Amino acid sequence: MIRAETVNGASMKVQVLLARSCAVLCAVGLLAAASLAHAAPPIRLALVEGMSGPFGNAGAMVERNLRFAIDRVNARGGVKLRDGAHPLELTVFDSKGAVEDSLVQLKAAGDLGIPFVLQGNSSAVASALIDAVNKRNAREPGQRMLFFNYSAVDTALTNEQCSFWHFAFDANAAMRMQALTEAIKDDVSIQKVYLLNQDYSFGRQVAGLARQMIGAKRPDVQIVGEQFSAVGRVKDFTPYLARIRAAGADTIVTGSWGNDLTLLVKAAREQGMELKFYTFYGNALGAPAALGEAGVGRVYAVAEWHPNVGGEASDAFYKAFRARYPEARDDYALLRMSVMIDMIAAALEQAGTTDVTMVARALENRRVREAPADAWMRPNDHQMIEPLYVSVMRRAGEPGVKFDNEGSGFGFKTVMELPASKVALPSTCRMARQR
8 A cells, every 4th residue: 555645736726805816815825836836846755654454553654754864854944966956755655564565565666766775663573674675675676775773773774784775774683772771780770580582583682682681780680481462463461470479570571563462561561570681672652651650760761752751942853743643643753763764864865866876875884973863873883872871660740751752741861871882782794786
């Protein structure tokens, strides 16, 4: 399914009440028509994401963040290429979150001549898209594409599978686990950890990284169990939690996301389980509201930013997002998506063209140091390097919790900030460079 965003000429039917009003309206219409007539064609971005199915809410969240970022670029004049200023335009392709559907939608975007594709919800999908883009670009050098990944964090994507045509704008799983286990190292209350993750490459990688890093940093902590859940298929996590209770765990470490994470934490709350959750996405869409009071002081998350990072620039960014999307259910701002769109726009302007090879070169080694963002695109593996924050769920209004999540009355407070140098783990990428 393609949901294409196009601009169509709209006819005005104005009932003339006053001659002066007619003159004003006609003048405005003529100016608008003249503006459209001289507008440069848009630079098109294809969002290939699950907009329906079990993770449709996560897809909608992505779209909101991208439209917010794109509108900000367009409001300041668009992207200035050699032939003038061009607006950015987003076209949404519904992949239903499935690999095969994503590949079909990638082809559909290519057939429409869209050179830039964006995806992130699922490392399995991202892996398939990298392979497909590599093959397409080798087969059709005149119709190459670039793949911008905002959330798929399997370390293989910028290591074994690294590609000149792929850029990762989120810290990978090893970087996130590096930050999370630094916080676990300092939490002396943790004695028994249970690993619960989604059953695909990313979830299994998270479990392996947790074992490795917890073992190195807290050898006194026991890993008392491990389970994997079918992605997007489990409706009731009670049986999983029964095993966790039987194992005597005091903490769950999980990289689960989307509805799987929401249902997990909601079930734990309903059963009155006094667990700590050290998560990749515990502050994500739906989770804080599902946890409620039971999550206070117990749910930890790691991210490149959260609303209570603090500072005027951070507050202004978050307030602008909430002004655009005032409904509580739409409250999940992601700074990295705005950073991604800004970096793409800057690379396009440096290249002066939409030629994807030139844009890719312009993205390499690009830095953003404008608060609240501090990011660097590492050129050897196209992995974004940035500070990471570990935060804990608290009640809104407490010190350090100026903003809540989704109108829930609960927000997240920073417990640890790790500089980029602390989380920028080495890469094994051996990238084939493009001339």
